[in-house]
Amino acid sequence: MREFLTEGLAIGERVGWAGFGPVTRLVDQLLAVEGMAEALDRGAAQVVPLSATGAVIEPSAQVRVYADATAAALAAGFTGLRVVAESTPLVRTATQLDAFARYEHLVDQYLAGHPFSSMCVYDGAELAQGVIEQLACLHPTSNQDSVGFHLHASTAEFFSGTLSGELDLSTADLFTTALDRTALPLRGMELVVDARGLDFIDHRSLLRLFDHARRRSAPLVLHVSRTGPARIVNxxxxxxxxxxxHQERVA
Amino acid sequence: MNPTTSADHDEFVHPALLYRTDAEYLDLLVPFISDGLAAGDPVAVIVPGPRLRQLDAALGVSAERVHRIDMTVAGRNPGRIIPSVLHFADTHPGRHVRIVGEPVWPGRSATEYPACAQHEALVNTSFAGRDITIACPYDAAGLDPGTIADARATHPLVWEADQRYSSAEYAPDRVVARYNEPLHHSPADAHRHLIAAPTDLRPARRAIADRASALGLPAHRVADLELIATELATNSLVHADGPCELRVWSDGRDIVCEGRDTGRLTDPLAGRRPAKPSDNSGRGLLMINDLADLVRTYTSPQGTTIRAYLRVR
Incomplete structure (x- = not known):
């Protein structure tokens, strides 16, 4: 988290720390990161108090908040905005988690095309591993090695989304939930998945993906770098x- | 004599064609194929490459209208023949279909043969009631007498150069049972992986891929092996409701991947029916049959062992 923020300052971005509790607590937390006192003074660093804990995030409204803040940062002469957000209190209940996962995917789509980046911080001691995995699989990267796959928005407009990692019986439920929550946008009426970073998929997982596309009345197009999916489809x-x-593998 | 079947095609016809010379081979098959073409029947010939070339030469230009497949490639694993023939038949609905299928030839190994015999026996239930004729040539001069005896047990009809008759020895279920042979003797240096939970799949898959690469399996086949090992173990977890032990070794010619569990395979046609688009239940064995060069199975009330072979050299 410290590295993420200082790196942002180094490339001319405005950085933010979004969390719960009184502003003074948030400021104190931010000041613990080297260089933040000066950044706070000149408006390069900000704290963002989040609404009461227990709230259910409203996905598109929250994305608009960050879109506006990114525009403001650009208007103030910064190269972009990066935010670290304390997210544990937003995912404690099933309803919260569902809304937050949808938000994660929406903001993913936004940051794919804008100078905005964010890092969600979860308290691993407080949240069940299953909850962390449900969130981690929706991020392009995470520090959770146990998550078998990642499903998220693509940086290329051409794709509905990006799927990487390994899918088998161990990821069955997680994958189904992730597909439903992300509801990847269709491209030209098709579900076009960049799966060039997909290292393994069993036939049941491929059928799950196919089923998801079929329920949305969309043909499925899979871009892969391994022959396995083509063998299964055949x-x-x-x-x-x-x-x-494709010849090249994309990490 | 006209060696084709009767004009009334409303049921499955499955003769063994016993030939002793090249001339007999052509005498039995060329009219069968030509008459089919003349009647407008879809015709597929799935025989070893050299036999395919003999038939091509005899058929002349009409060979182009025959769906020709080299059995030593497409049917190297006998377990994948039935799904592909069913698929061919399904693409010609409402038509009488003629197939020439030669899955047994001199040179089939002792490891392969039990799977061939079971395949021939299972053809009968797979195509029962379908408007299709599958004629299976057997080289009576080149194959051993036991194999010809099995052919008489797996085919209700026998066609020879000079006569046709019903087989008095027809008993396909007995052949399926007889070749349900215990699979012993995995070597001491076989790598073993116990898959007791879905989370065991990923590490085992990686270890098996590394082992197979070290044993000389080419990269694209390693990808097939990863799929085979995963589908074998997933099948056990889902259908046998218990753990699976995966073992991997090299027998010098093939990389062998074996899955053992405590379930009993009750459906002898599992893995041999083509997938239906609407059917999303497990298709693991179908996948394994398609990917492997040979699949051997042994099932008993105590458990099931499935071996998939991938040719290295």
Whole structure:
């Protein structure tokens, strides 16, 4: 988190620490990071008090808040905005978690096309591993090695989303939940998935993805760098699925 | 004599064609194929490459209208023949379909043969009631007498150069049971992985891929092996409701991946029916049959062992 913030300052971005509790607490927490006193003085660092704990995040409204803040940072001469957000109090209940996961995916789509980046901080001691995995799998990267796969917005407009990692029986429920929560946007009426970083997928997981596309009446297009998915599609003889094989693997 | 079937095609016809010479081979098959083409039937010929070339030469230009497949490639694993033939038949609905299928030839190994015999026996239930003729040539001069005896047990009809008759020895279920042979003797240096929970899959898959690479399996086949090992163990977790022990070793010619569990495989056609688009239940064995060069199975009330072979050299 410290590195994330100081790196932002170094490249001319405005940085923010969004958390709960009184502003003075947030300021004290931020000041613990080297260089932040000076940054606070000149408006390069800010604290953002979040609404009461227990609240259910409203996904699109929260994305608008960050979009406006990014525009303000650019107007003030910064190169962009990066925010570290304390997120544990927003994911304690199932309803909160569901809304937050949808928000995560929405903000992912926003940051794919704007000079905005964010890092969510979770209290691993407080949250169950299952909750952390449900959130971590929606991020392009995380420090959770146990998460088998990642499903998130793509930086390229061409794709509905990006799928990487390994999918098998161990990720079955997590993958289904992630697909439902992200509701990846269609591209030209198709669900176009950048799966070039997908190292493994079993036939049940591929059918799960296919099922998701079918329920949305969209043909599935999979861009892959491994031959496995094409072999599965061939054997299962499923219609409305196209697999495009690329030479290069994308991490 | 006209060696084709009767004009009334409303049921499955499955003869063994016993030939002793190249001339007999052509005498039995060329009219069967030509008559089918003349009647407008879809015809597929799935035989070893050299036999395919003999038939091509005899059929001349009409060979182009035949769906021709080298059995030593497409049917190297006998377990994947039925799904592909069913698929061919399904793409011609409402038509009588003629197939020539030669899954057994001199040179099939002792490891392969039990899977071939079981395949031939299971053809009968797989195509029962379908408007299709599958003629299976057997090289009666080159194959051993036991194999020809099995052919008479797995085919209700026998066609020879000079006569046709019903097989008095027809008993396909007995052949399926007889070749349900215990699979012993995995070598002491086989790598073993116990898959007791879904989270065991990923580390085992990686270790198996590393081992197979070290044993000389090419990269694209390692990807197939990862899928085979995962589908084997997933099948156990889902259907046998218990753990699976995966073992991997090299027998000099193949990389062998074996899955053992305590479930019993009750459906002899599991892994041989083509997937239906609407059916999202497990297709693991179908995947394994398609990916492997050979699949051997042993099932008993105590458990099931499945071995998938991937050719290295």
């Amino acid at each position: 054997v299962l003889d499923v219609a409305d699925v196209r697999v495009e094989l």
